[in-house]
Amino acid sequence: MCSIKDVAKHANVSVTTVSRVLNDFPNISAKTRQKVLDSITALDYHPDYMARSLSKQQSLIIGVIIPDCSHPFFAELVKHIEMTAENNGYKILLCNSLNDEKKERSYINMLKEKRVAGIIMGSHLINTDFYQSIHRPIITFDRYLGDNIPYIGSDNFTGGQLATQHLIDSGCKSLLHISGSHQLHTQANKRSDGFKITCIENDINYQILEYQYAQLTFDYYYEYIKTTVSPLLSEIDGVFCSNDILAYALYVYCTNHDISVPKTLKIVGYDYCQFTRLLQHPRITTIAQPIPIIGELLSKNIIQMIEDGETHNVYSQTLGVKLVKGITT
Amino acid sequence: MCSIKDVAKHANVSVTTVSRVLNDFPNISAKTRQKVLDSITALDYHPDYMARSLSKQQSLIIGVIIPDCSHPFFAELVKHIEMTAENNGYKILLCNSLNDEKKERSYINMLKEKRVAGIIMGSHLINTDFYQSIHRPIITFDRYLGDNIPYIGSDNFTGGQLATQHLIDSGCKSLLHISGSHQLHTQANKRSDGFKITCIENDINYQILEYQYAQLTFDYYYEYIKTTVSPLLSEIDGVFCSNDILAYALYVYCTNHDISVPKTLKIVGYDYCQFTRLLQHPRITTIAQPIPIIGELLSKNIIQMIEDGETHNVYSQTLGVKLVKGITT
DNA sequence: CTGAAAGCGCTTACAG
DNA sequence: CTGAAAGCGCTTACAG
Structure with missing residues (x-):
């Protein structure tokens, strides 16, 4: 596993320059850029996600807390949350609270440890007050937690x-x-x-x-x-x-x-x-x-909250439902 | 969000000492320890996971790659993987490959970016050779990828x-x-x-x-x-x-x-x-x-591989199956 | 028992 | 267009 230093040495440039190439900065001569790119492939270099997160003070991970991912409803919801997150460069950390309040709390602590950038909350045992002390991006499925915490749900x-x-x-x-x-x-x-x-x-x-x-x-x-x-x-x-x-x-x-x-x-x-x-x-x-739209909106909106650094722009949304006729009526 | 420095200042000790308390080192006077503990609660301090991971060069996250978490079999498998991981201090990053080879590869790259400490692989489109170039903890569900990569599966x-x-x-x-x-x-x-x-x-x-x-x-x-x-x-x-x-x-x-x-x-x-x-x-x-046992073993074994830093101690395991009689025979 | 300092691998002002 | 240096928030030899 080589680091940015190895690449810099190999390409005969500074670490700063390598970082610039990595992050697609504009002001780099085509020649230097190519040299760096070549070294990167030559060394099979991959930037260290932890280091990047630490210095940028950001995490590209979303926490998803639900009661139980083996329940068919949540299984499907999680799938669409994940797909949307992935399409936007985020990964998800999946947590099953199993309807245990202690677990819910300990999972939410991931926010304070900066492990995740935001949380999609689909498990609802903790009382509302607790959330107000967090001051970080949270969105819920189907539960009102306060004006500053949006929710997505069906009508x-x-x-x-x-x-x-x-x-x-x-x-x-x-x-x-x-x-x-x-x-x-x-x-x-x-x-x-x-x-x-x-x-x-x-x-x-x-x-x-x-x-x-x-x-x-x-x-x-x-x-x-x-x-x-x-x-x-x-x-x-x-x-x-x-x-x-x-x-x-x-x-x-x-x-x-x-x-x-x-x-x-x-x-x-x-x-x-x-x-x-x-x-x-x-x-x-x-x-x-x-369900697919609910999952998509949960992901999109939490990402917007994370990237804006503000809550005000994201509103709670209520989605249409319809009756599907079977033979039990 | 306060850092370890703030705690040190508040408790009138060095950052080193705070770190020692955090990590339960033995040689600390009871008095100092208490002082630090008090400051931690007073400031509602939570260690930054990214920083700790970077300096310790370890990640407490396991990547789980499956075709589709909304498929009932995988939904259930993931649940047990997650529960076991959680009980051992690990979290899981859930990835749906949707049986797309490109996605599989890009998810596996998480290993090279040190985002995850190891991967549980339940999606099997990439050909075997690819894995040999990774040299990091991988365990699979139901697929043989080489002698150095254990698998768990039913008989x-x-x-x-x-x-x-x-x-x-x-x-x-x-x-x-x-x-x-x-x-x-x-x-x-x-x-x-x-x-x-x-x-x-x-x-x-x-x-x-x-x-x-x-x-x-x-x-x-x-x-x-x-x-x-x-x-x-x-x-x-x-x-x-x-x-x-x-x-x-x-x-x-x-x-x-x-x-x-x-x-x-x-x-x-x-x-x-x-x-x-x-x-x-x-x-x-x-x-x-x-399914519960398969999930549990996948988690336990990948964790053992991560913590031992060696593969040899973990063996592939084949679990018993049984016939369940219904009315279709 | 405690602390000063280097280091993990990046990014980002600042300077030229 | 490029680089030296400080900093992100921790841990860990090393020294006393």
Whole structure:
């Protein structure tokens, strides 16, 4: 591994000159530039990223903190975050918080250690105040943390409305919404608002259930349905689930307990992630979030914040959603 | 953001002393240590990771290169790689090669820029020679690149045998194996060997088809089945697919074309990743790879290689597989 | 037990 | 158009 000094010696110029060639400075004679370039290839020289970062006081790495990259929704989100970052010269440091608050905090400390230039935050256990002490680029997925921290998310309110209105238009008279915990003030809570308002406007009976955040797995959801949801199932004829894995777990529960979907019970999910798109039996009726665009915007915006050194230019963005009709309604 | 100098000044000691406290050196008086510790908390000081890396000439980051983190198999693998890395003080830089050779190469250059201390390579388009010029810690998933580069993988040969024997035991008389390209010398090719030998030993007719690596998506597989596999379907009664998404695509194709599974055609997949485990209709018969253990070993071993500075102590490892019976056989 | 100084490999005013 | 020197924020022999 040779350093810039070796190149300078080999090309018979100063270190400064080599650095200038490396960084494409204009005022260099064609001859000198070529000499340096030749030495670089001759020695197979590669600039040391750490040294460059230290002297430029910048890191081309973005931290991405999510609950679990094996969850199909986040797997897909991360893919698009990474692709966009890569296209803009950044790499991503992937962190699974596993919904553990301590881990979230310790991952965020990467900012203070200057390991990363900014963070995309998709895991939401730490309370809002903590973030205000950081004063460095952070953008979130689907959570409001304060006016100086932008978020990107889908139009959860409209999503809630679309899902609910669809259930009502399909003939449902009594609805249930199964939601993630409202304790965390995430934008996803607005799905419940959309649900509630649409029910009220249509003069429809409704109930809302909140599961706690833990493992976001099929098994957890299935257990939750068995213990908490199933007692209500006789009173209702339509369910709006806060995500597709949950919706699928409910569908499977119904199949196993001779509840006919969509005849007796209609189900709408949320996300339309890869798993849902692949699933053929059943095709779940769901609200589609534009995952690729969300990922892209998270990356682009955090990069803009990093490079501008300012937050004001970046605004929170809410992206359109649409209903995808399957056979569960 | 304050530096080690500020802490030194605040505590009235030298920078050296602060550094010693930071690095838990033994020979420091309790009093001095406490003074420094107090200053650190008073100033909310966090050591600069870049500076430390530069002077120690080490990076606590592992590069992870895979084709696509949104593929359920890799999503799960990455999760376990990351968890293990984190538990050992390392972070991971996630790279999706999207099966693009250029990207693979440029991601590997991270090693030469000292951005990462080592690389876990799960994407296999570059030919073997290239790696020999790197002389730095690399470990691969499922591919042999040379004696000095260990790999971790499941027992592909046995997997192929198990799948094939199971089809034969279920009454199949004429088998097809759909495999990834054999051009890349990955360990996965041994699945075909296991298949072939088991067919020969049992005196069974067989054929092998190779699809090209491109997008590893359901849609690609479905199209491939339509154009290339379907003409053969009348001659055979059992298929061993090289992965579960492919097996699922085949199942869906059969459903859509009135081919009864498992009656007319029996199907065995490979992987038993999250998608397959979640899938209830149908539960696919498949060969389960121990994904969590593979991820864990990839991390642990690359870390050992990094810290030992030697390759010899790390050996390639082949992990056991088992058959999971579903309803497609 | 503690500190002054050199060094890690770059970049960037400053000077010519 | 080019170079000598200081600096980024740490660590680590070396000396006492």
